[in-house]
Amino acid sequence: MTHAHRAPIHCILPPYILEVIEMRGDEKLRRMAKRMQKDADAVRQARAAAAPETAFRGTPAFVGPTPAMPHREVYDGQYKRTLPGKLVRAEGDPPVRSKLVNKVYDLTGKVFEFYIKEFKRNSIDGQGMTIISTVHYGRGYRNAFWTGEQMVFGDGDNQLFKTFVDLSIIGHELTHGVVQFSGGLIYQDQAGAINESLADVFGVMVVQYAKKQTVSEASWLVGEEIFTPEVNGHALRSLRAPGMAFDDDILGKDPQPYHMDFYVNTYTDYGGVHINSGIPNHAFYLLAQYLGGYSWTKAGQIWYQAMQTLQNPRATFADWADTTVETAWRLFGAGSFEVAMTRRAWKLVGIHI
Amino acid sequence: MKHTDPIRRIHLRTSGGIGIPLEGTVDVDALSPTLARRVQKALNPKQLARIARRPKAPLMTDQIAYEVILSDAQHQTTSYTVLESQADEELLELLDELMAQIIEAKRQARKSVKKQEDDEPPGPDIPPTPSDNALPAPDLEDDTGHAQDP
Numbered sequence: 454m455t456h457a458h459r460a461p462i463h464c465i466l467p468p469y470i471l472e473v474i475e476m477r478g479d480e481k482l483r484r485m486a487k488r489m490q491k492d493a494d495a496v497r498q499a500r501a502a503a504a505p506e507t508a509f510r511g512t513p514a515f516v517g518p519t520p521a522m523p524h525r526e527v528y529d530g531q532y533k534r535t536l537p538g539k540l541v542r543a544e545g546d547p548p549v550r551s552k553l554v555n556k557v558y559d560l561t562g563k564v565f566e567f568y569i570k571e572f573k574r575n576s577i578d579g580q581g582m583t584i585i586s587t588v589h590y591g592r593g594y595r596n597a598f599w600t601g602e603q604m605v606f607g608d609g610d611n612q613l614f615k616t617f618v619d620l621s622i623i624g625h626e627l628t629h630g631v632v633q634f635s636g637g638l639i640y641q642d643q644a645g646a647i648n649e650s651l652a653d654v655f656g657v658m659v660v661q662y663a664k665k666q667t668v669s670e671a672s673w674l675v676g677e678e679i680f681t682p683e684v685n686g687h688a689l690r691s692l693r694a695p696g697m698a699f700d701d702d703i704l705g706k707d708p709q710p711y712h713m714d715f716y717v718n719t720y721t722d723y724g725g726v727h728i729n730s731g732i733p734n735h736a737f738y739l740l741a742q743y744l745g746g747y748s749w750t751k752a753g754q755i756w757y758q759a760m761q762t763l764q765n766p767r768a769t770f771a772d773w774a775d776t777t778v779e780t781a782w783r784l785f786g787a788g789s790f791e792v793a794m795t796r797r798a799w800k801l802v803g804i805h806i
Numbered sequence: 807m808k809h810t811d812p813i814r815r816i817h818l819r820t821s822g823g824i825g826i827p828l829e830g831t832v833d834v835d836a837l838s839p840t841l842a843r844r845v846q847k848a849l850n851p852k853q854l855a856r857i858a859r860r861p862k863a864p865l866m867t868d869q870i871a872y873e874v875i876l877s878d879a880q881h882q883t884t885s886y887t888v889l890e891s892q893a894d895e896e897l898l899e900l901l902d903e904l905m906a907q908i909i910e911a912k913r914q915a916r917k918s919v920k921k922q923e924d925d926e927p928p929g930p931d932i933p934p935t936p937s938d939n940a941l942p943a944p945d946l947e948d949d950t951g952h953a954q955d956p
Contacts, residue, residue, distance in 0.1 A: 534895040592899060593906060596823040598890075601865025612909050622824070629867040640867055648867065649825075676824070683913070689825060703912045704826055721871070727825030 521575045523565040524583040527554050530590035530605070537603055538587045553618060557586045557606065560623045567624075567659045568631070571749045572757045577630035584627065588618065597622050599629035611681065613704065619678040620663060622689075625656035636764045643769045645726035650733035654756055657692055658749050668741045668748050674698065692738040695731030711735040713770070713803030732802050733770060740798035744791060751791060755781045771806075774799040778806050811882075813849055817875040818904055822889075824868050830908030841903070848900050849876060854886040863891035872901050 528538035529551070541554050548555045561584045568574040576582045585603035594607025597617040604626040606617045629652050632638055638648040653675050661671045675698075676689030686699025686707070695709035709731030710716060716732065719725045741752040759780040765772055778795050785791035796806050812834075819829035834842050854874060863869065872893070875885040890898060 534898060591902065593902065595828075595902070595905075596868065596870055598824070598866060598868035601863065610906055610909065612906065612913060617824070625824075626868065633865060652867075702916060703909060704828070721819075721821040721873075722825075722827065723822060723871075727822070 521569055521581060523562055523576065524581065525558055525561050525565075526583055526585045527557050527561075528585065528587040529554065530587045532589055532592050534591050536587055536590075536600065536605065537585055538590075551588075553588050556618055557588055557623070560618070560620050561586055561604075561627070563620065563663050564624050564627050564659050567662045567749075571662065571753065574631070574757075577627060578634040582630075582634075586623075597626055599626045599633075601633065604630075609679065609681075613681055613684055614679050615681045617676075617679060619676055621656040621660045621675045621677065622679065623656075624659035625652040625675060628652040628655040631655070632760065635760050637766045638763075638768060639766050640723050640726060642724035642726075643729065644767050645723050646729040647733060647768055647770065647773045649726045649730035650737070651756070651760060653690060653692065653730060653734050654737045654753075658753050661748055665747075667746055668752075669745075671748070673738055690727075690731070690734070692734040695735050709734070711802065732804075733773060736774070736798045736802045736804070739801055740795055743794035743798065751785075754784060755791065755795060758784060770804055774804045774806050811878040811880075812846060813876045814879050815877040816845065816849065816904060817877070818901065818908065819873040819875075820905065821871050821873070822868065823870040828905055828909065830905070830912065832904055832907055837907070844900055845904070848897050849874065851876060851884050851886070854888065857888050857892055857894075857897065858886045860892040862889050866891050874901070 522544075524544050525542075526537075526540060526544070527542045528536075529541045530536070530538040541551065542549050542558050548558075565576060565584060568576070576584060587603065587605045588608075590605045590607050592608075593610040595610050595614050597604065597606045599605075604623065606622075607614075609615050609617060629648065632648050632651050638644045638651075640648060656675050657671065657673055660666075661668075664671075672688075673693040674688035674691050677687065679689060680686055680699070684699065684704060685701040686704070688698050690707070690709060691698040695711040696707050698707040698709070700706045708717065708728045710729065711731055712735075713732060717725045717728045719728065722728060737752060737756060740755070741748040744751040755777055759773070759777040762780060763773065763776045768776075778792060778799070781789070781792045781795040799806055814835070815831060815833055817829070817831045819827065821827045834845055837845065854876075869890040872888045872890075873885060874888065875883055877883045888897070888901075893901075
C-alpha cells in the first residue's frame with residue numbers, strides 16, 4: 454500500500470487564514486494554527502520582512518446584567534519593564550499616596566461606567582474582566598499600550614511628553630481590549646486602522662461623557678494632556694481635523710488624512726494604522742455632527758453595535774462602512790435620517806456605500 | 807557590515823506606539839564612554855538579528871517598533887526592526903536612552919535657533935510715511951484692463 458504525499462497545510466494556507474483560525478477556531482484548531490503560524494513566522498523572519506503581523510483572539514461580547522461593579526487593579530511598574538509590577542490599589546481600596554495611581558483608578562472607573570451605562574457592556578470582555586493598569590512603566594517611557602491582558606502607561610520623558618495618563622488615552626487603550634473581545638481586528642493595514650479608529654472614537658466619547666459635552670462643545674482631541682508646553686500641538690490626534698493636531702519641528706506634522714484621496718500606503722506603523730485611522734475617525738465625527746446632541750446616544754450606538762456585528766478580523770474600510778450603515782438601518786429603520794447621514798458621512802471621506 | 811566591526815553611527819527610527827514616530831542619528835564617538843560600551847555590547851548585528859527573530863506578542867496593540875540602522879567606519883550599514891515584545895529590558899532601555907539623546911540634541915538646536923532669532927537686533931524703526939496710511943489708489947483701469955481717463 455502506498456501513501457500519496459500530501460503537501461503540508463502551511464504551504465497552501467495564506468497567513469491571514471492562519472491568523473483567523475488562531476483567533477476564532479476551537480482549541481485544537483488554534484493549537485494547529487499557532488504551530489503553523491510559528492513556522493510561517495520563521496520563514497517570514499528569514500526573509501527579513503519589515504512589517505510585523507499580529508493576530509487577535511477575540512470572543513463575542515457578553516452583555517452583562519446591570520448594575521455591575523468594576524474590578525480594578527492598579528500596579529506600580531517601579532520603573533522596570535516587568536508586568537504587571539507591584540499591586541498598589543485594588544477595587545474598593547482607599548486612595549493611596551500616589552496621585553497618579555488614584556487618577557488611573559478613577560479614570561478606569563469612568564471608562565467602565567461609560568461602557569456599562571451607555572452600551573450595557575460589563576467591562577473589557579463583556580463578562581466583568583478585571584481592569585488591570587500598570588503605571589511608572591520603564592524610565593521616561595514615551596508610550597501607552599494594551600498587552601492583550603492589561604493597560605500600560607509610561608511616565609513620558611518630560612522633554613516632549615509629560616504624561617500618558619489622560620482619560621482619552623485610557624479610553625483608547627481599554628477599547629483595544631473591547632475590540633479584541635468583540636471579534637478582533639488584525640493589527641495591520643485597514644483592519645488595524647479600524648482598530649485604532651475605534652480606540653480613538655471611544656476615547657474621545659468617554660471624555661465627552663465625563664464632561665457632559667455635546668458634539669458641538671467637544672474638542673474631539675485624543676491625548677490633549679500628553680504634550681509638554683514646548684511642543685507645537687494641541688493633542689495626539691484630532692477627529693474634527695485629522696492632520697492638524699500638531700506641527701512641531703521635532704515631532705513633525707500630524708500625518709493623518711481625512712479622506713481616501715490622501716490614504717497613506719506605508720510599511721511602517723503596521724501599514725499606517727495610526728495614520729489612516731484619520732479617515733474612519735473623521736467619518737464618525739461627521740456623523741456625530743449630523744445627528745447632534747451627545748455623540749454616544751446615536752452615533753456611538755451605531756459604532757458600538759457595528760463593532761459587535763462586524764465579525765471580520767480582516768475588514769477593510771468599505772466593510773466597516775457597510776456594517777455601520779446596516780447597523781444604523783437595524784437601529785433606526787430603513788428610511789431614517791440616521792441611515793442617510795451614516796452613508797453621507799462615509800461619502801464625505803471618500804467611501805461610497 | 808560584520809558583527810565584529812565597531813559601530814560608529816546609529817540611526818534610530820520608532821514607529822507604532824501610540825502614533826508618533828521619532829527618528830534621528832547618534833554618533834557613537836559623541837556618547838559617554840559608558841554608554842558607548844553599552845551600545846557596542848548590546849547593538850551588535852548578530853544579537854539584533856537573533857532578537858528580531860523572536861516571536862511577537864500577537865495581541866499587543868500600540869507597541870513600539872524600533873528600526874535600528876547601524877553603520878561602521880566604512881559606512882557599511884545593516885538594519886533591524888525590533889518590536890517591544892521581542893526585546894529584553896536592557897535593550898529597550900538603551901534604545902530609549904539613545905532616543906532621549908537624539909531628542910535632547912534637537913531641543914538644544916531648536917533653543918539655539920530661537921535664541922539667535924531673539925538676539926538679532928530689531929530692524930530700524932522707520933516711521934510710517936503719509937502714503938502708508940492713505941487710502942488705496944483708485945484703480946485707473948476698467949474691467950477690460952484699459953486705463954480710464956482720470
